[in-house]
Amino acid sequence: MNELADCALCPRGCQVDRSGGKVAVCQCGRHARVSSYFPHFGEEDCLRGTRGSGTIFFSGCNLRCIFCQNFDISWQVEGEVTPPERLAEMMLKLQARGCHNINFVTPEHVVPQILEALLIAVKDGLQLPLVYNTGAYDSLESLRLMDGVIDIYMPDFKFWDLEMARRYLKAADYPETARQVIKEMHRQVGSLVFDKAAGYSHTVTGIHLKLKRMRFWFKHDGSFYSAYSLAQALGIDPHAVTRWIKSGHLKAKFRDAARGPQQKGDSYLIQEKDVRRFILQHPTDIDLRKVDQLWFIDVITNGLVRAA
Numbered sequence: 001m002n003e004l005a006d007c008a009l010c011p012r013g014c015q016v017d018r019s020g021g022k023v024a025v026c027q028c029g030r031h032a033r034v035s036s037y038f039p040h041f042g043e044e045d046c047l048r049g050t051r052g053s054g055t056i057f058f059s060g061c062n063l064r065c066i067f068c069q070n071f072d073i074s075w076q077v078e079g080e081v082t083p084p085e086r087l088a089e090m091m092l093k094l095q096a097r098g099c100h101n102i103n104f105v106t107p108e109h110v111v112p113q114i115l116e117a118l119l120i121a122v123k124d125g126l127q128l129p130l131v132y133n134t135g136a137y138d139s140l141e142s143l144r145l146m147d148g149v150i151d152i153y154m155p156d157f158k159f160w161d162l163e164m165a166r167r168y169l170k171a172a173d174y175p176e177t178a179r180q181v182i183k184e185m186h187r188q189v190g191s192l193v194f195d196k197a198a199g200y201s202h203t204v205t206g207i208h209l210k211l212k213r214m215r216f217w218f219k220h221d222g223s224f225y226s227a228y229s230l231a232q233a234l235g236i237d238p239h240a241v242t243r244w245i246k247s248g249h250l251k252a253k254f255r256d257a258a259r260g261p262q263q264k265g266d267s268y269l270i271q272e273k274d275v276r277r278f279i280l281q282h283p284t285d286i287d288l289r290k291v292d293q294l295w296f297i298d299v300i301t302n303g304l305v306r307a308a
């Protein structure tokens with residue numbers, strides 16, 4: 001935690017003593033502040049899977065984007081002051097809820113706090129892949145603290161144009177900084193490559209995520225599919241699944257917390273037994289050339305693949 005005493009954790013280089021409670025651009029002192037944490041079904045498809053990405057939204061931000069969609073979190077810094085034990089507890093709760101990963105959103109200014117909490121969480125059983133979901137205004141030094149810790153980097157790149165960066169982010173050095181840190185992210189984890197059978201496959205990161213996804217698919221013990229995840233497994237457009245539901249051919253129920261189309265979410269929960277019933281009653285609607293073959297055999301045989 002020494003980095004906090006004269007903070008230069010990000011390119012702003014404020015050099016305030018955050019360990020003593022002082023704050024500067026990011027408005028964050030000794031402890032992280034968390035606005036919310038929950039299984040997120042509006043994240044990128046490959047992260048949300050079928051049980052959501054375990055997002056932890058940090059309050060405060062070292063960028064000052066005038067277009068921020070989370071103004072109340074980033075500028076007004078709403079949220080709970082979160083000592084390391086509490087942050088670790090949040091991660092473990094997300095894991096217990098079946099999330100596929102822990103997704104740190106806006107972590108640039110709380111890297112030491114995340115590491116401090118991970119020591120506790122990992123000791124207490126955290127095993128999920130870790131996602132670093134950043135505006136890409138990081139310092140190389142703080143990213144190197146994460147080397148070997150983060151599985152997936154997700155830089156949310158903003159502008160190449162200096163004048164736009166100056167005007168809209170108050171950070172004229174953003175393009176060059178982002179260029180360097182994204183290279184560092186790539187150096188740490190390598191590129192991602194998609195394959196047809198189970199999503200990512202590349203490097204330890206890719207294999208890790210792939211195995212997590214496969215583990216869900218083959219051991220999910222009656223968990224629910226979304227219309228989107230079922231469509232992925234069947235190799236078809238999600239609208240086709242929605243049509244089956246609306247016509248009454250495929251049984252589904254509404255999710256409690258429905259997410260709108262703008263969040264790329266869908267509102268349906270479909271039980272595996274209802275998927276099996278649909279396939280058996282409507283075999284001509286299934287294109288066997290497109291389905292994920294292991295998944296399909298497992299569903300049709302009621303878990304024989306899982307048992308094998």
Ligand code: SF4
Pocket residue numbers: 007008009010011012013014015016018023024025026027028061062108109110
């Ligand atoms: S992390 Fe916050 S206090 Fe530290 S340099 Fe960046 S903006 Fe300033």
